[in-house]
Amino acid sequence: MKNNIIYFLLLSTMLWACKKNDMMPYSSTDNVYLRYLDKDGNQDTTTLSYSFAYNPSLAQDTLWIPIVVTGPRVSRNRQFNLAVVDSLTTAIQRTHYEPLKASYTLPADSATLRIPLILKNTDESLANKSVTLGLRxxxxxxxxxxxxxxxxxxxxxxxxxxxxxxxxMYWGQLGDYGRIKHQLxxxxSGTVDxxxxxxxxxxxEIPRSLYYIDNFRIFLKDPGTWIARNPAKGYVLVKKSGSxxxxxxxxxxxxxxxxLKYFAQVNGYFFIDESGKQIII
Structure with a gap:
């Protein structure tokens, strides 16, 4: 009987301790971070690139930054800060991007948020150079x-x-990357990607991609025929004087x-890239 009482007391103590632990409040410090994921679902720390060249008529565009909170949701609005990292930045505020807010609001009962980063396309020099912006x-x-x-x-x-x-990088048929090759x-090709x-x-999507690559190959070999078949696109071929x-x-x-340069050795024409090389795929 005495042993049973001891076992009962020990069991009661253990159950009380477990219940006490289960009810312990969350006490860790809350943080926010930028949630960019790679193809494997891991945090993507690579540089994100953007070009107005795909939409040259835009004066500005908006990138949405994904924010995630560590810690529980709470029933009130909370404030967090996002700052420019000077050591990672060559872009000029108001010339290349809209200034960040002094702080941002995470709505009550929220664990995620997207905030706008407004990029500007008013600097003509962006046609010849890239600028960087680091945020943290x-x-x-x-x-x-x-x-x-x-x-x-x-x-x-x-x-x-x-x-x-x-x-x-996945399409070896395209060869080495070049900006002029990309523009052409x-x-x-009939697609942007x-x-x-x-x-x-x-x-x-492989058959679709191969179709577009073949379109590009045909275009490079005979742009004159491409122009004739696509008059609405408004492209022309004009012979250079004395050449x-x-x-x-x-x-x-x-x-x-x-x-489009003529090469007598092969009696053919080839587009020339920014390095002066023939564009061939």
């Missing part, structure tokens, strides 16, 4: 800045010229011209 969540308002820098920091590179897209791809083979179910070479350009943007 920092301590302030209702949140600390205790998480690793890699989770709290993102670098953006943007311009009004083309940047190498992530999918390019956008004109002649190919499938990123790292994505789920990418195999379903066998041609210039290819849109009548709506005559200042942006591509050289």
């Amino acid at each position: 969540t920092v301590s302030g308002g209702d949140f600390a800045g205790d998480m690793p820098l890699a989770l709290r920091t993102k670098k953006y590179i943007f311009s009004n010229r083309l940047e190498k897209p992530a999918w390019w 791809f956008l004109i002649g 190919l499938v990123d083979l790292s994505k789920p179910n990418a195999y379903m 066998d070479d041609y210039e290819f350009y849109s009548e709506a943007a005559p200042n942006k011209r591509f050289t």
